[in-house]
Amino acid sequence: MADALKQLVRPGEPPTPSYVLDLPALEEQVGGFRRALDCHWPNAILSYSFKTNSLPWLLSFMHRRGVWAEVVSDSEYELALAVGFSPDRIVFNGPVKGRDRLRQALLYGAVINLDSKREVRWAAELAAEEPDRVLRAGLRVNWDLDARCPGENTLAGASSRFGFNAESGELSQAITTLESAGVQVTGLHMHRNSCTQSLEVFRAAAAVAAEVITSHQLRLDWIDIGGGFFNSPGGSPTFGQYVSAIREELDGTIDVEQTRLIVEPGGSLIAVAVEFHAQVIDVKKIGGQRFVITDASRTDIDPQFRREKDFGLRLETASTESVPEQVICGFTCMENDRLTVLKDAPLLCEGDRIIFERVGAYTMSYQSSFIEFPPAVFVRQGESLEQVRRKGTAEDCLRGNIWSESA
Ligand SMILES: Cc1ncc(COP(=O)(O)O)c(C=O)c1O
Incomplete structure (x- = not known):
């Protein structure tokens, strides 16, 4: 598993989705x-x-x-x-x-x-x-x-x-x-x-x-x-x-x-120090719109659905073509799980990375297990990345629960 991760991840970059604390x-x-x-x-x-x-x-x-x-x-x-x-x-x-x-x-x-x-x-x-x-x-x-x-x-x-x-x-x-x-x-x-x-x-x-x-x-x-x-x-x-x-x-x-x-x-103290790293899973053209589906969700970066398109973000893509509009969407089944609309930005394709900035406050503490378990967290110092929380698992979800098979 660790080897598989290494292949997917460029040096100095965490797997997606994950939080990175600088x-x-x-x-x-x-x-x-x-x-x-x-x-x-x-x-x-x-x-x-x-x-x-x-x-x-x-x-x-x-x-x-x-x-x-x-x-x-x-x-x-x-x-x-x-x-x-x-x-x-x-x-x-x-x-x-x-x-x-x-x-x-x-x-x-x-x-x-x-x-x-x-x-x-x-x-x-x-x-x-x-x-x-x-x-x-x-x-x-x-x-x-x-x-x-x-x-x-x-x-x-x-x-x-x-x-x-x-x-x-x-x-x-x-x-x-x-x-x-x-x-x-x-x-x-x-x-x-x-x-x-x-x-x-x-x-x-x-x-x-x-x-x-x-x-x-x-x-x-x-x-x-x-x-x-x-x-x-x-x-x-x-x-x-x-x-x-x-x-x-x-x-x-x-x-x-x-x-x-x-x-x-x-x-x-904490908002600016944290980024969320996501990647593009799929791109769909529907009704004249371009939907970019990612492995992030608003539940990760804006759990109260309060922010109005004010996410600072960086794109990592080899694309040189610019497109007028791309709707960046989350992975959940909620139609309104839309993160932002990019205007006149590089054309995003499967595998490209999107980094949401300044997401350290009131995100992890609202910790959602909706559809996906909470993402991993890394701490970055220069080029080095240390994992300080692993991604949630089914075992975490079961821990502390009490029930009997016969009930
Ligand atoms: C009593 C109290 N102290 C401190 C804080 C932290 O506020 P902030 O994250 O805006 O610095 C809050 C947030 O609502 C609060 O209610």
């Missing part, structure tokens, strides 16, 4: 964010949003680089521990924390941002049971992005459901419940997704945090500004611009020596 590009993004923090907010915490891409090799890379884990479920928390993150280097967010995990994380000193009333209740109960322990927790703040930055809300006009809202009184209530139970409120979590990832969104998040700190007279260990940063090398805003804008908004309210900034980027 190590220098990843190092550049992680190093770039780290340098921005060191410059504008020393002692800040760079954490990585597991949900964006939880490939174990990647999580272990982040761990080795001193990046913390940002997790939003018990399952992700357990994964972080399994990869080797110590509990005090885990940022535990999200509305679905389980009671046992939350209690454990509180006792172990994880950075925890509470997101629901039951979590507040559980933290207060633990404080009553453990009066000699110092318990610290942060709160996710629900704030109005539409009002502060018109046009930036990804759900235009609709309120976010995350965190505790100040206007309704729920934020004050949560603070009072925690403090009266003896839990110190030591952090605020401000994350919002936005349409353009502009500096203004982060300024607004920091401004809301400053208002909450002042109105509730909080002394914070951390302000978690969330993720949602822009991700293109050479573009703007840069990581440095983000961190300095956040700091400007908060400088008069907090002491940066006392209060650590937490960032939890996902896409901006």
Whole structure:
């Protein structure tokens, strides 16, 4: 089998379909964010949003680089521990924390941002049971992005459901419940997704945090500004611009020596570093159109079917002829599994390679087993390629399932 693969694959090229993670590009993004923090907010915490891409090799890379884990479920928390993150280097967010995990994380000193009333209740109960322990927790703040930055809300006009809202009184209530139970409120979590990832969104998040700190007279260990940063090398805003804008908004309210900034980027660290390699399986001419069938699917590179023909791609073909239009299609049986339409591009033929760029975020973590099992993953460093995940198999699919033949 290995010999067969070698024959199909040119040196330095992985078999298709597969993801290729470029190590220098990843190092550049992680190093770039780290340098921005060191410059504008020393002692800040760079954490990585597991949900964006939880490939174990990647999580272990982040761990080795001193990046913390940002997790939003018990399952992700357990994964972080399994990869080797110590509990005090885990940022535990999200509305679905389980009671046992939350209690454990509180006792172990994880950075925890509470997101629901039951979590507040559980933290207060633990404080009553453990009066000699110092318990610290942060709160996710629900704030109005539409009002502060018109046009930036990804759900235009609709309120976010995350965190505790100040206007309704729920934020004050949560603070009072925690403090009266003896839990110190030591952090605020401000994350919002936005349409353009502009500096203004982060300024607004920091401004809301400053208002909450002042109105509730909080002394914070951390302000978690969330993720949602822009991700293109050479573009703007840069990581440095983000961190300095956040700091400007908060400088008069907090002491940066006392209060650590937490960032939890996902896409901006991993999106650009990953490519998807596919090849042309067949070309069909139907009704005046040219359909190029590939061994990729939208489920691999755009599982939410959200992107509008904005895939960066490279073609590897010997063809010199250009054709006005080619519809690039996936292998699945869904008619809408169409990846992009190429205009005035080289004529593609069976065996040609198509490389989709910047597909590291929210792809593998949506991991589909629809019709094909998940593809292999390679890590590239210069000319060398190391396989870090093999293609899924029927055995993987059966693992963990329980059934009896007689049922
Ligand atoms: C709470 C939280 N933190 C971090 C992230 C990571 O965001 P991004 O991948 O845009 O950096 C998200 C994504 O939605 C999130 O909900």
